């Protein structure tokens with residue numbers, strides 16, 4: 001049973017008891033007890049309505065805040081602060097609906113750090129983690145208002161670009177690539193990434209679109225890494 005319903009039931013039960021008590025006392029005191037009871041009963045009911053509102057506010061607000069925090073935890077990656085795969089897929093599907101509704105282009109950039117295993121092996125897992133945080137921070141600095149950063153897995157990120165066609169997304173991807181390799185990341189040195197770009201074709205399922213971006217990314221890896229490849233646009 002929902003907490004709000006439990007509060008309502010508890011307050012209703014207390015109000016019923018109080019009303020019964022009030023009726024009994026009024027009946028014992030006065031012969032014409034009924035007309036006297038009415039205004040008192042109404043005042044009592046009003047009091048319980050206020051009590052119900054106050055209890056709902058006091059109990060439900062922290063519960064709501066707690067569930068919001070849990071939801072945030074469930075949809076975000078704690079290391080980088082980016083949304084996780086589940087959160088990203090949810091938002092991707094929402095963005096598809098929005099793009100279809102407004103007839104706007106929508107693109108996606110997949111970003112996979114190059115030779116990340118080597119960074120872990122040479123410098124240790126803690127440095128690997130700080131590289132992931134720094135990569136997320138650099139990608140974020142490159143993003144525009146409305147873009148969304150996701151961490152889809154170990155060293156794989158994705159950026160959702162609403163209102164952006166393939167050409168615009170390619171420019172954003174190239175800027176991100178340069179931002180990653182421009183300055184060394186602490187002791188790990190220069191970090192590069194391979195990027196795959198795909199524009200949503202307006203009807204394909206999210207999984208197919210993600211797969212096209214992934215294929216472009218693997219093409220970038222195959223061609224030597226540290227580069228941007230575009231998916232053969234179907235649009």
Ligand SMILES: Nc1nc2c(ncn2[C@@H]2O[C@H](COP(=O)(O)OP(=O)(O)OP(=O)(O)O)[C@@H](O)[C@H]2O)c(=O)[nH]1
Nearest residue numbers: 112113114115116117118120125126128129154155
């Ligand atoms: N430090 C750290 N390492 C992680 C995390 N998640 C995954 N990894 C590591 O990321 C590495 C990914 O290695 P690979 O899939 O071989 O990829 P890669 O070495 O980047 O090679 P290419 O992608 O082909 O350039 C593995 O060693 C994982 O253990 C994490 O949260 N922190």
